[in-house]
Each structure stands twice: as C-alpha cells, then as structure tokens.
Amino acid sequence: MRDTLPMKNTSATPLGLGAKRVPSGSLQAWLPRLVLAPSVAISLFFVYGFMLWTFVLSLTSSRMLPSYDFVGFGQYARLMANERWWVASTNLMIFGVLFVLICLVIGAFLAILLDQKIRQEGALRTIYLYPMALSFIVTGVVWKWLLNPQLGIQAMVQSWGFESFRFDWIVDPDMAIYTLVIAAVWQASGFVMALFLAGLRGIDDSIVKAAQLDGASLPRIYWRVVMPCLRPVVFSAVMILAHIAIKSFDLVVALTGGGPGYATDLPATFMYAHAFTRAQIGLGSASAMLMLGGVLAILIPYLYSELRSRKHG
Amino acid sequence: MLTFKKTTLALALAGATLATAAHANEVEVLHWWTSGGEARAANVLKELMEAEGYGWQDFAVAGGGGETAMTVLKSRAMSGNPPSAAQIKGPEIQEWGELGLLGDLNEVADAESWDELLPEVVADIMRYDDQYVAVPVNVHRVNWLWANPAVLEAAGVEMPTTLDEFFAAGEAIREAGYVPLAHGGQAWQDATVFESVVLGGQGSEFYQQALVELDPEALGGEQMVAALEDFKRTRELMDEGMSGRDWNIATAMVIEGTAGMQLMGDWAKGEFTAAGLTAGEDYLCAAAPGTEDAFTFNIDSLAMFRVASDNEREAQQVLARLVLEPTFQEAFNLAKGSIPARPDLDMSEFDSCAQQSLADFQRTAEEGGLVPSMAHGMAVRADVQGAIFDVVTNYFNDANMPAEEAAQRMVRAAQAAAF
Numbered sequence: 001m002r003d004t005l006p007m008k009n010t011s012a013t014p015l016g017l018g019a020k021r022v023p024s025g026s027l028q029a030w031l032p033r034l035v036l037a038p039s040v041a042i043s044l045f046f047v048y049g050f051m052l053w054t055f056v057l058s059l060t061s062s063r064m065l066p067s068y069d070f071v072g073f074g075q076y077a078r079l080m081a082n083e084r085w086w087v088a089s090t091n092l093m094i095f096g097v098l099f100v101l102i103c104l105v106i107g108a109f110l111a112i113l114l115d116q117k118i119r120q121e122g123a124l125r126t127i128y129l130y131p132m133a134l135s136f137i138v139t140g141v142v143w144k145w146l147l148n149p150q151l152g153i154q155a156m157v158q159s160w161g162f163e164s165f166r167f168d169w170i171v172d173p174d175m176a177i178y179t180l181v182i183a184a185v186w187q188a189s190g191f192v193m194a195l196f197l198a199g200l201r202g203i204d205d206s207i208v209k210a211a212q213l214d215g216a217s218l219p220r221i222y223w224r225v226v227m228p229c230l231r232p233v234v235f236s237a238v239m240i241l242a243h244i245a246i247k248s249f250d251l252v253v254a255l256t257g258g259g260p261g262y263a264t265d266l267p268a269t270f271m272y273a274h275a276f277t278r279a280q281i282g283l284g285s286a287s288a289m290l291m292l293g294g295v296l297a298i299l300i301p302y303l304y305s306e307l308r309s310r311k312h313g
Numbered sequence: 314m315l316t317f318k319k320t321t322l323a324l325a326l327a328g329a330t331l332a333t334a335a336h337a338n339e340v341e342v343l344h345w346w347t348s349g350g351e352a353r354a355a356n357v358l359k360e361l362m363e364a365e366g367y368g369w370q371d372f373a374v375a376g377g378g379g380e381t382a383m384t385v386l387k388s389r390a391m392s393g394n395p396p397s398a399a400q401i402k403g404p405e406i407q408e409w410g411e412l413g414l415l416g417d418l419n420e421v422a423d424a425e426s427w428d429e430l431l432p433e434v435v436a437d438i439m440r441y442d443d444q445y446v447a448v449p450v451n452v453h454r455v456n457w458l459w460a461n462p463a464v465l466e467a468a469g470v471e472m473p474t475t476l477d478e479f480f481a482a483g484e485a486i487r488e489a490g491y492v493p494l495a496h497g498g499q500a501w502q503d504a505t506v507f508e509s510v511v512l513g514g515q516g517s518e519f520y521q522q523a524l525v526e527l528d529p530e531a532l533g534g535e536q537m538v539a540a541l542e543d544f545k546r547t548r549e550l551m552d553e554g555m556s557g558r559d560w561n562i563a564t565a566m567v568i569e570g571t572a573g574m575q576l577m578g579d580w581a582k583g584e585f586t587a588a589g590l591t592a593g594e595d596y597l598c599a600a601a602p603g604t605e606d607a608f609t610f611n612i613d614s615l616a617m618f619r620v621a622s623d624n625e626r627e628a629q630q631v632l633a634r635l636v637l638e639p640t641f642q643e644a645f646n647l648a649k650g651s652i653p654a655r656p657d658l659d660m661s662e663f664d665s666c667a668q669q670s671l672a673d674f675q676r677t678a679e680e681g682g683l684v685p686s687m688a689h690g691m692a693v694r695a696d697v698q699g700a701i702f703d704v705v706t707n708y709f710n711d712a713n714m715p716a717e718e719a720a721q722r723m724v725r726a727a728q729a730a731a732f
Contacts, residue, residue, distance in 0.1 A: 063408070063696065064387065064405075064408050064409075064412075064695075065387055065390065065391060065412060066391070078729070081729070082729075083703075083722075084703050144557060148554050148556065149553050149554055150552060150553065150554030151554060168553060170556050170557075171498070171553050171554075171555070171556040173710045173711055255557075256556070256557055257499060257557045258500075259498050259499065259500070259556060259557055259706070259710070260498055260556055260706075260710035261500075261703075261706040261707040261708075261709065261710035261711065262500075262703060262706065262707060263707075263710065273699065274699070276380065276383075276384055277380050277383075277695070277699070278695050278696050278698075278699035279405075279408070279694070279695040279696055280695075280696050280699075
C-alpha cells in the first residue's frame with residue numbers, strides 16, 4: 001500500500017491537479033499511523049488496559065470474581081502481613097542475584113576458554129548453547145529427578161560406595177531455593193557464553209597484540225583490557241537474565257512445585273496461587289502490581305540509558 | 314483491508330455461534346472428568362440424557378483438580394454466559410450462590426424427595442439459602458489407610474487401628490526394610506494426612522470445631538498442639554524422596570511393595586484396580602487409624618446455573634434427576650472408585666472397600682462423625698483452606714517450628730484469610 005500511493009501522487013501532478021497534493025500528502029503522512037492503529041489499539045487495550053484493570057482490582061475486595069467494592073490499599077497491607085509473600089520475595093532476591101552472577105561468571109569463563117582458537121569450536125559452542133533450546137519445564141523435570149535423593153546424584157554416588165554422601169537440598173526447606181539456581185544456571189549460562197563470545201569476536205585483535213607486546217600475561221589481558229570492552233555485553237546479559245529471574249514460574253512448578261512446604265515460592269507462583277486457585281483475586285492483583293513495580297525498576301533505568309545513548313550517538 | 318473485514322466478520326459470527334451454543338432442550342455441562350474411566354462414566358450420563366430426548370453438550374476442561382476448569386468457568390460467568398451446569402463442590406457452591414448465579418432445583422428435589430434421600434450434612438452443602446442448587450454425584454471417603462499385606466506380614470504387624478498402633482507398625486515396617494508410609498510432598502497431600510491424624514487422635518467433634526467451624530480456641534488449643542505433634546511424627550515414617558511426588562506414584566510404591574502403607578482418599582483404589590489387584594487380598598483398606606467412627610467426605614456435585622429459557626431449565630431438572638438415579642450412580646461410581654451419593658442402592662457390584670465405605674457413611678450419618686474434608690475443599694472457603702495449607706505444609710517441612718507456634722499461626726491464618 002505504501003508503495004502504490006506515492007505513484008498515484010506523481011502521476012497526478014503532471015495533469016495539473018497539484019491541489020490534490022496536499023490532502024494526499026497528508027494521507028501519506030497518516031497512512032502509516034492508520035495501518036499501525038489496530039495493533040497499537042490492541043496492545044494499548046490488552047497490555048496497558050489490563051495492567052490498569054489489575055491495578056483497579058488490587059484496590060478492591062475481589063475474591064472469586066472481580067468486584068468493585070473498593071478497600072483502598074487494604075490488599076497491599078494484607079500482602080505485607082503475609083508471611084508467604086515475604087518468603088517469596090526473599091527467594092526472588094536470593095534466586096535473582098545468584099542466578100545472574102553465576103551465569104555471568106560461568107558464561108564469561110566458558111566464552112574465554114572457547115576464544116582460545118581451539119578445534120571443533122562450533123560443536124562445543126552448540127553443546128553449551130543447547131540447554132537454552134529446552135523449555136524450563138523440561139529442565140525442571142530433569143533436575144527434579146537428578147536432585148531426588150533416592151533416584152539421582154545422591155543415590156548414584158552412594159551406590160559407588162560413598163555411603164555418607166549427602167546431596168538432598170531439594171527436600172531441605174533451607175536449601176531448596178539453591179536447587180532452582182542450579183537448574184536455571186545450567187540452562188542459561190550457555191546463552192550468556194554466546195553473548196560474551198560474540199562480544200569477544202568484536203574486539204580488535206590489535207589491542208590484544210599491543211598488550212602482549214607490553215608483556216601483559218593472558219589473565220591480565222582479559223581482566224584489564226578485554227573485559228572493560230565488554231561492558232555493553234554484560235549490561236544486556238544482566239537485563240535479559242534479570243527479567244528471566246523475575247518471571248520464573250515454570251521452573252518452580254516443574255522442579256519443586258513451590259515446596260517443600262512453600263520454601264521455594266516465588267512472587268509469580270504466589271500470584272498464580274492466590275488469584276486463580278485460592279479465590280483471592282484482590283490479593284493476587286496486589287502482588288502482581290508489586291511484581292510489575294519490580295520489573296519497571298529494572299526496565300526504566302535500562303530504557304533511560306538506551307534512549308540517552310541513542311540521542312548522543 | 315477487505316480480507317481483514319472478512320476475518321472480523323467471521324470472528325464475530327463465530328463468537329455469536331459460540332454464545333448461543335446451548336440451545337433449547339440442551340444442557341451444557343462443564344466438568345473435568347477427563348481421565349479414561351471418568352470420561353466413560355460421564356458418557357453414561359450423556360446417553361441417559363439423550364435417551365430422554367435432551368441434548369448434551371460436553372464442555373470438558375482437563376487439568377489437575379479442576380483449576381483450569383474453574384478459570385474457564387469464571388470467565389464464562391463474567392461474560393454473562395455460564396454453562397447450564399458445572400462441576401462445583403463444597404463451600405464454593407455457596408460462593409456462586411452469593412453471586413446470584415445459581416438456579417434452583419426445588420421441583421425435582423421435591424418430586425424425588427431429596428430431603429429423605431440425602432443425609433442432612435450432604436443436603437446442606439447442596440443448598441443455598443434453603444434452595445437446592447446442586448446435585449451430588451458421588452461420595453469419596455478421604456480417611457482411608459491403604460496397605461500391602463505382604464509388607465505387613467514381613468514386618469509381622471496387623472493393620473493398625475489406632476495412632477499408637479500405627480506408629481508402632483511403622484517402626485516395625487522400617488526395621489523390616491521397607492518405607493513405612495508412602496507419601497508425596499505436596500501441600501494437599503500433607504493436608505490429607507494432617508486431617509486424618511487430627512481426626513484419628515482427637516475425634517470428630519474436635520475436628521468439626523477446629524477445621525470446619527474454625528473455632529480459634531480449638532485451633533490454638535492443646536488438642537491441636539497434640540495433633541500437630543502426631544502429624545510431625547508421621548514424617549519420620551516417610552522416605553526422603555517424597556518431595557513433589559504425585560499421589561499415584563506413592564500408591565505405586567505400596568502396590569510394588571517398596572512401601573507398606575499410604576494415607577489417601579479412596580481414589581487411590583483406582584490405581585490398585587488398574588494394577589489388577591483385588592481388595593482384601595492383594596491390598597488392604599481400612600479407616601485411617603483411630604477414625605473408624607468417622608468419615609471425612611469429599612463430594613463431587615453438579616451445580617446448576619440460572620438460565621433464561623424454560624426449555625433449558627427443564628433440561629437442567631431432568632439432568633439433576635438422572636444424576637441421582639440408580640443407573641448413573643452405579644455406573645459412575647464403579648468407574649471412579651467412590652460410593653453413590655444415595656445410600657439406598659444395591660452394592661453387590663462394588664468391592665469390599667466400597668461396601669465398607671457405604672456402611673460407614675450411613676452409620677456416621679446417623680450416629681455423628683460424618684465430617685467434610687478440609688484438605689479437599691469441603692469444609693472451608695478456598696482462601697481459608699489455602700491459608701491453613703500454608704501453615705500445615707510449612708510446619709510439616711520445617712524441622713525447627715514448635716507445634717505451639719504452628720497452632721497459633723493456624724489461628725491467625727483462619728482470621729486473616731477472611732477479609
């Protein structure tokens with residue numbers, strides 16, 4: 001459509017119908033907006049409209065079905081008094097921080113090793129990247145079996161004769177949250193490796209050569225020369241990993257089911273349980289709004305820095 | 314642009330057809346009887362409806378415990394287009410009733426004299442504001458103890474009838490080299506064991522006060538502390554691989570003889586039957602220890618929504634009548650492992666466990682001891698149930714929480730959940 005219109009326009013001018021140029025020119029200006037309007041309207045309605053609706057619901061006493069009996073910030077107060085919510089939030093902190101940090105460290109380390117111009121690099125890269133192709137549900141189920149003390153790693157090592165070996169984190173309420181970190185790191189660190197590898201390949205060889213001439217050792221070159229060049233990569237990796245962490249739902253459901261007890265509950269599973277199975281839509285909406293707040297706290301600085309750098313660039 | 318319009322038109326038309334899907338003389342039934350045996354059982358009802366000249370529109374939504382089905386139902390109800398009948402149970406019937414969405418079944422209830430047919434406790438659940446709004450489909454008993462006789466024999470113990478015997482038997486089974494109690498570490502399974510232990514140790518009167526009426530003195534009192542301590546002791550009888558295990562895997566452990574016993578509702582029987590075992594010979598069933606004179610019930614029911622047309626209303630009444638008629642009750646419950654909701658049926662087709670279940674159902678209905686199951690959403694509203702689940706499962710899995718603290722938390726949970 002965009003192609004055909006300017007053609008009409010040019011053919012109209014020689015016929016002396018220049019007056020038409022103005023309206024068709026404005027049509028030309030409006031057309032992209034018209035074409036985009038449905039999708040903008042749809043996302044306004046279904047994304048922002050429902051966000052607003054969730055916010056409205058979080059101010060009501062809604063239980064099984066939405067109602068509009070407003071109770072102010074009562075649901076937020078209840079949420080703050082809810083012990084399980086605090087367990088879920090603390091878990092998100094532990095899980096988020098450890099997951100992002102360990103993924104970065106392992107990802108960067110693997111990328112550096114692969115960057116040593118080794119043979120079969122393509123095959124190795126694929127092997128490390130493949131876990132990312134699995135869904136979190138598959139990862140969760142596989143690790144659930146591996147971590148099960150009577151089926152998995154513990155049983156295997158014990159059967160080798162190390163009777164006293166214990167690795168039963170998944171049944172220990174204090175340690176179970178770390179099993180989520182293990183599974184998530186296994187899944188995502190290969191992806192971080194790929195990001196870093198792309199970054200490493202973008203670094204000019206001559207910088208490294210210059211450092212070598214100056215007599216810097218290899219670890220020193222990576223730490224003082226290469227890594228500082230990779231800051232944008234670290235930044236994108238943190239953004240991607242952080243939102244994976246906040247949205248984590250399927251991994252918890254498949255790996256621990258939130259258990260033992262509710263020791264591995266995350267805000268997303270908390271929200272689902274309360275809004276959809278426990279008939280507390282008001283409370284569930286309040287927790288959803290707080291999660292949205294958490295995502296925005298990460299997203300806004302990111303967008304801000306992105307937009308600012310684009311203006312300067 | 315034209316194609317776009319066409320699509321919208323088609324979509325709108327499709328929407329319109331969907332909206333008027335439940336025609337006159339037809340019932341649309343939302344349920345989650347989707348597993349093999351259950352689906353066949355639901356099909357019996359469909360055939361009965363059709364034999365009477367009414368249409369049956371199946372609206373089966375698969376998904377564990379009906380959570381998905383409930384979400385679908387809520388969205389249908391919100392858009393003002395609920396199905397004619399839906400599988401809703403326990404206090405949820407009251408919640409839907411409060412929303413003014415349910416229609417009454419008084420005509421058919423009067424004609425079939427449900428007041429006499431159904432035990433009072435059951436009838437109460439089916440009524441909202443003294444009107445019948447739902448019809449019971451079946452009765453599950455939750456307080457069952459299942460056991461593998463070979464394992465019991467190897468350990469030299471009998472089927473335990475009190476909690477003390479139960480713990481003693483558990484120790485003996487462990488010494489014989491088996492897992493004493495098969496269990497899956499999921500909140501609802503923890504709660505299932507918990508309520509059986511409360512009932513077994515403290516009796517049905519206390520159970521009623523604490524877990525049904527939510528009396529704070531009972532919930533925070535000494536008896537609850539004692540019950541919680543017993544509950545914690547059952548954990549010592551379980552294996553450490555139980556985390557997140559499904560209930561039927563736990564049942565399989567009893568079937569295979571790696572575990573001795575399991576505390577689970579009578580749906581576990583379906584697993585034993587499917588493995589080709591015979592009740593009383595290859596597997597044993599008994600009331601959970603100490604609960605011989607009690608019966609925790611979990612009743613599936615179909616609630617009827619208020620409908621506009623007289624034809625559809627008529628079809629609803631016929632559906633309600635057929636559900637309680639012996640043909641369907643027998644066929645459905647044989648397939649599902651539960652017992653009929655009406656106590657006057659010939660039970661010769663059923664196995665010994667079901668026969669005992671029905672006898673106990675009638676006895677406890679008359680003598681007292683028939684109580685709704687908290688763990689299966691029959692006793693309290695979903696939010697209170699969830700809050701109690703949180704306390705129960707947290708206490709069960711936390712080695713350091715004293716029973717007194719758990720009891721206090723339970724009092725708070727019962728109060729805080731109600732807004």
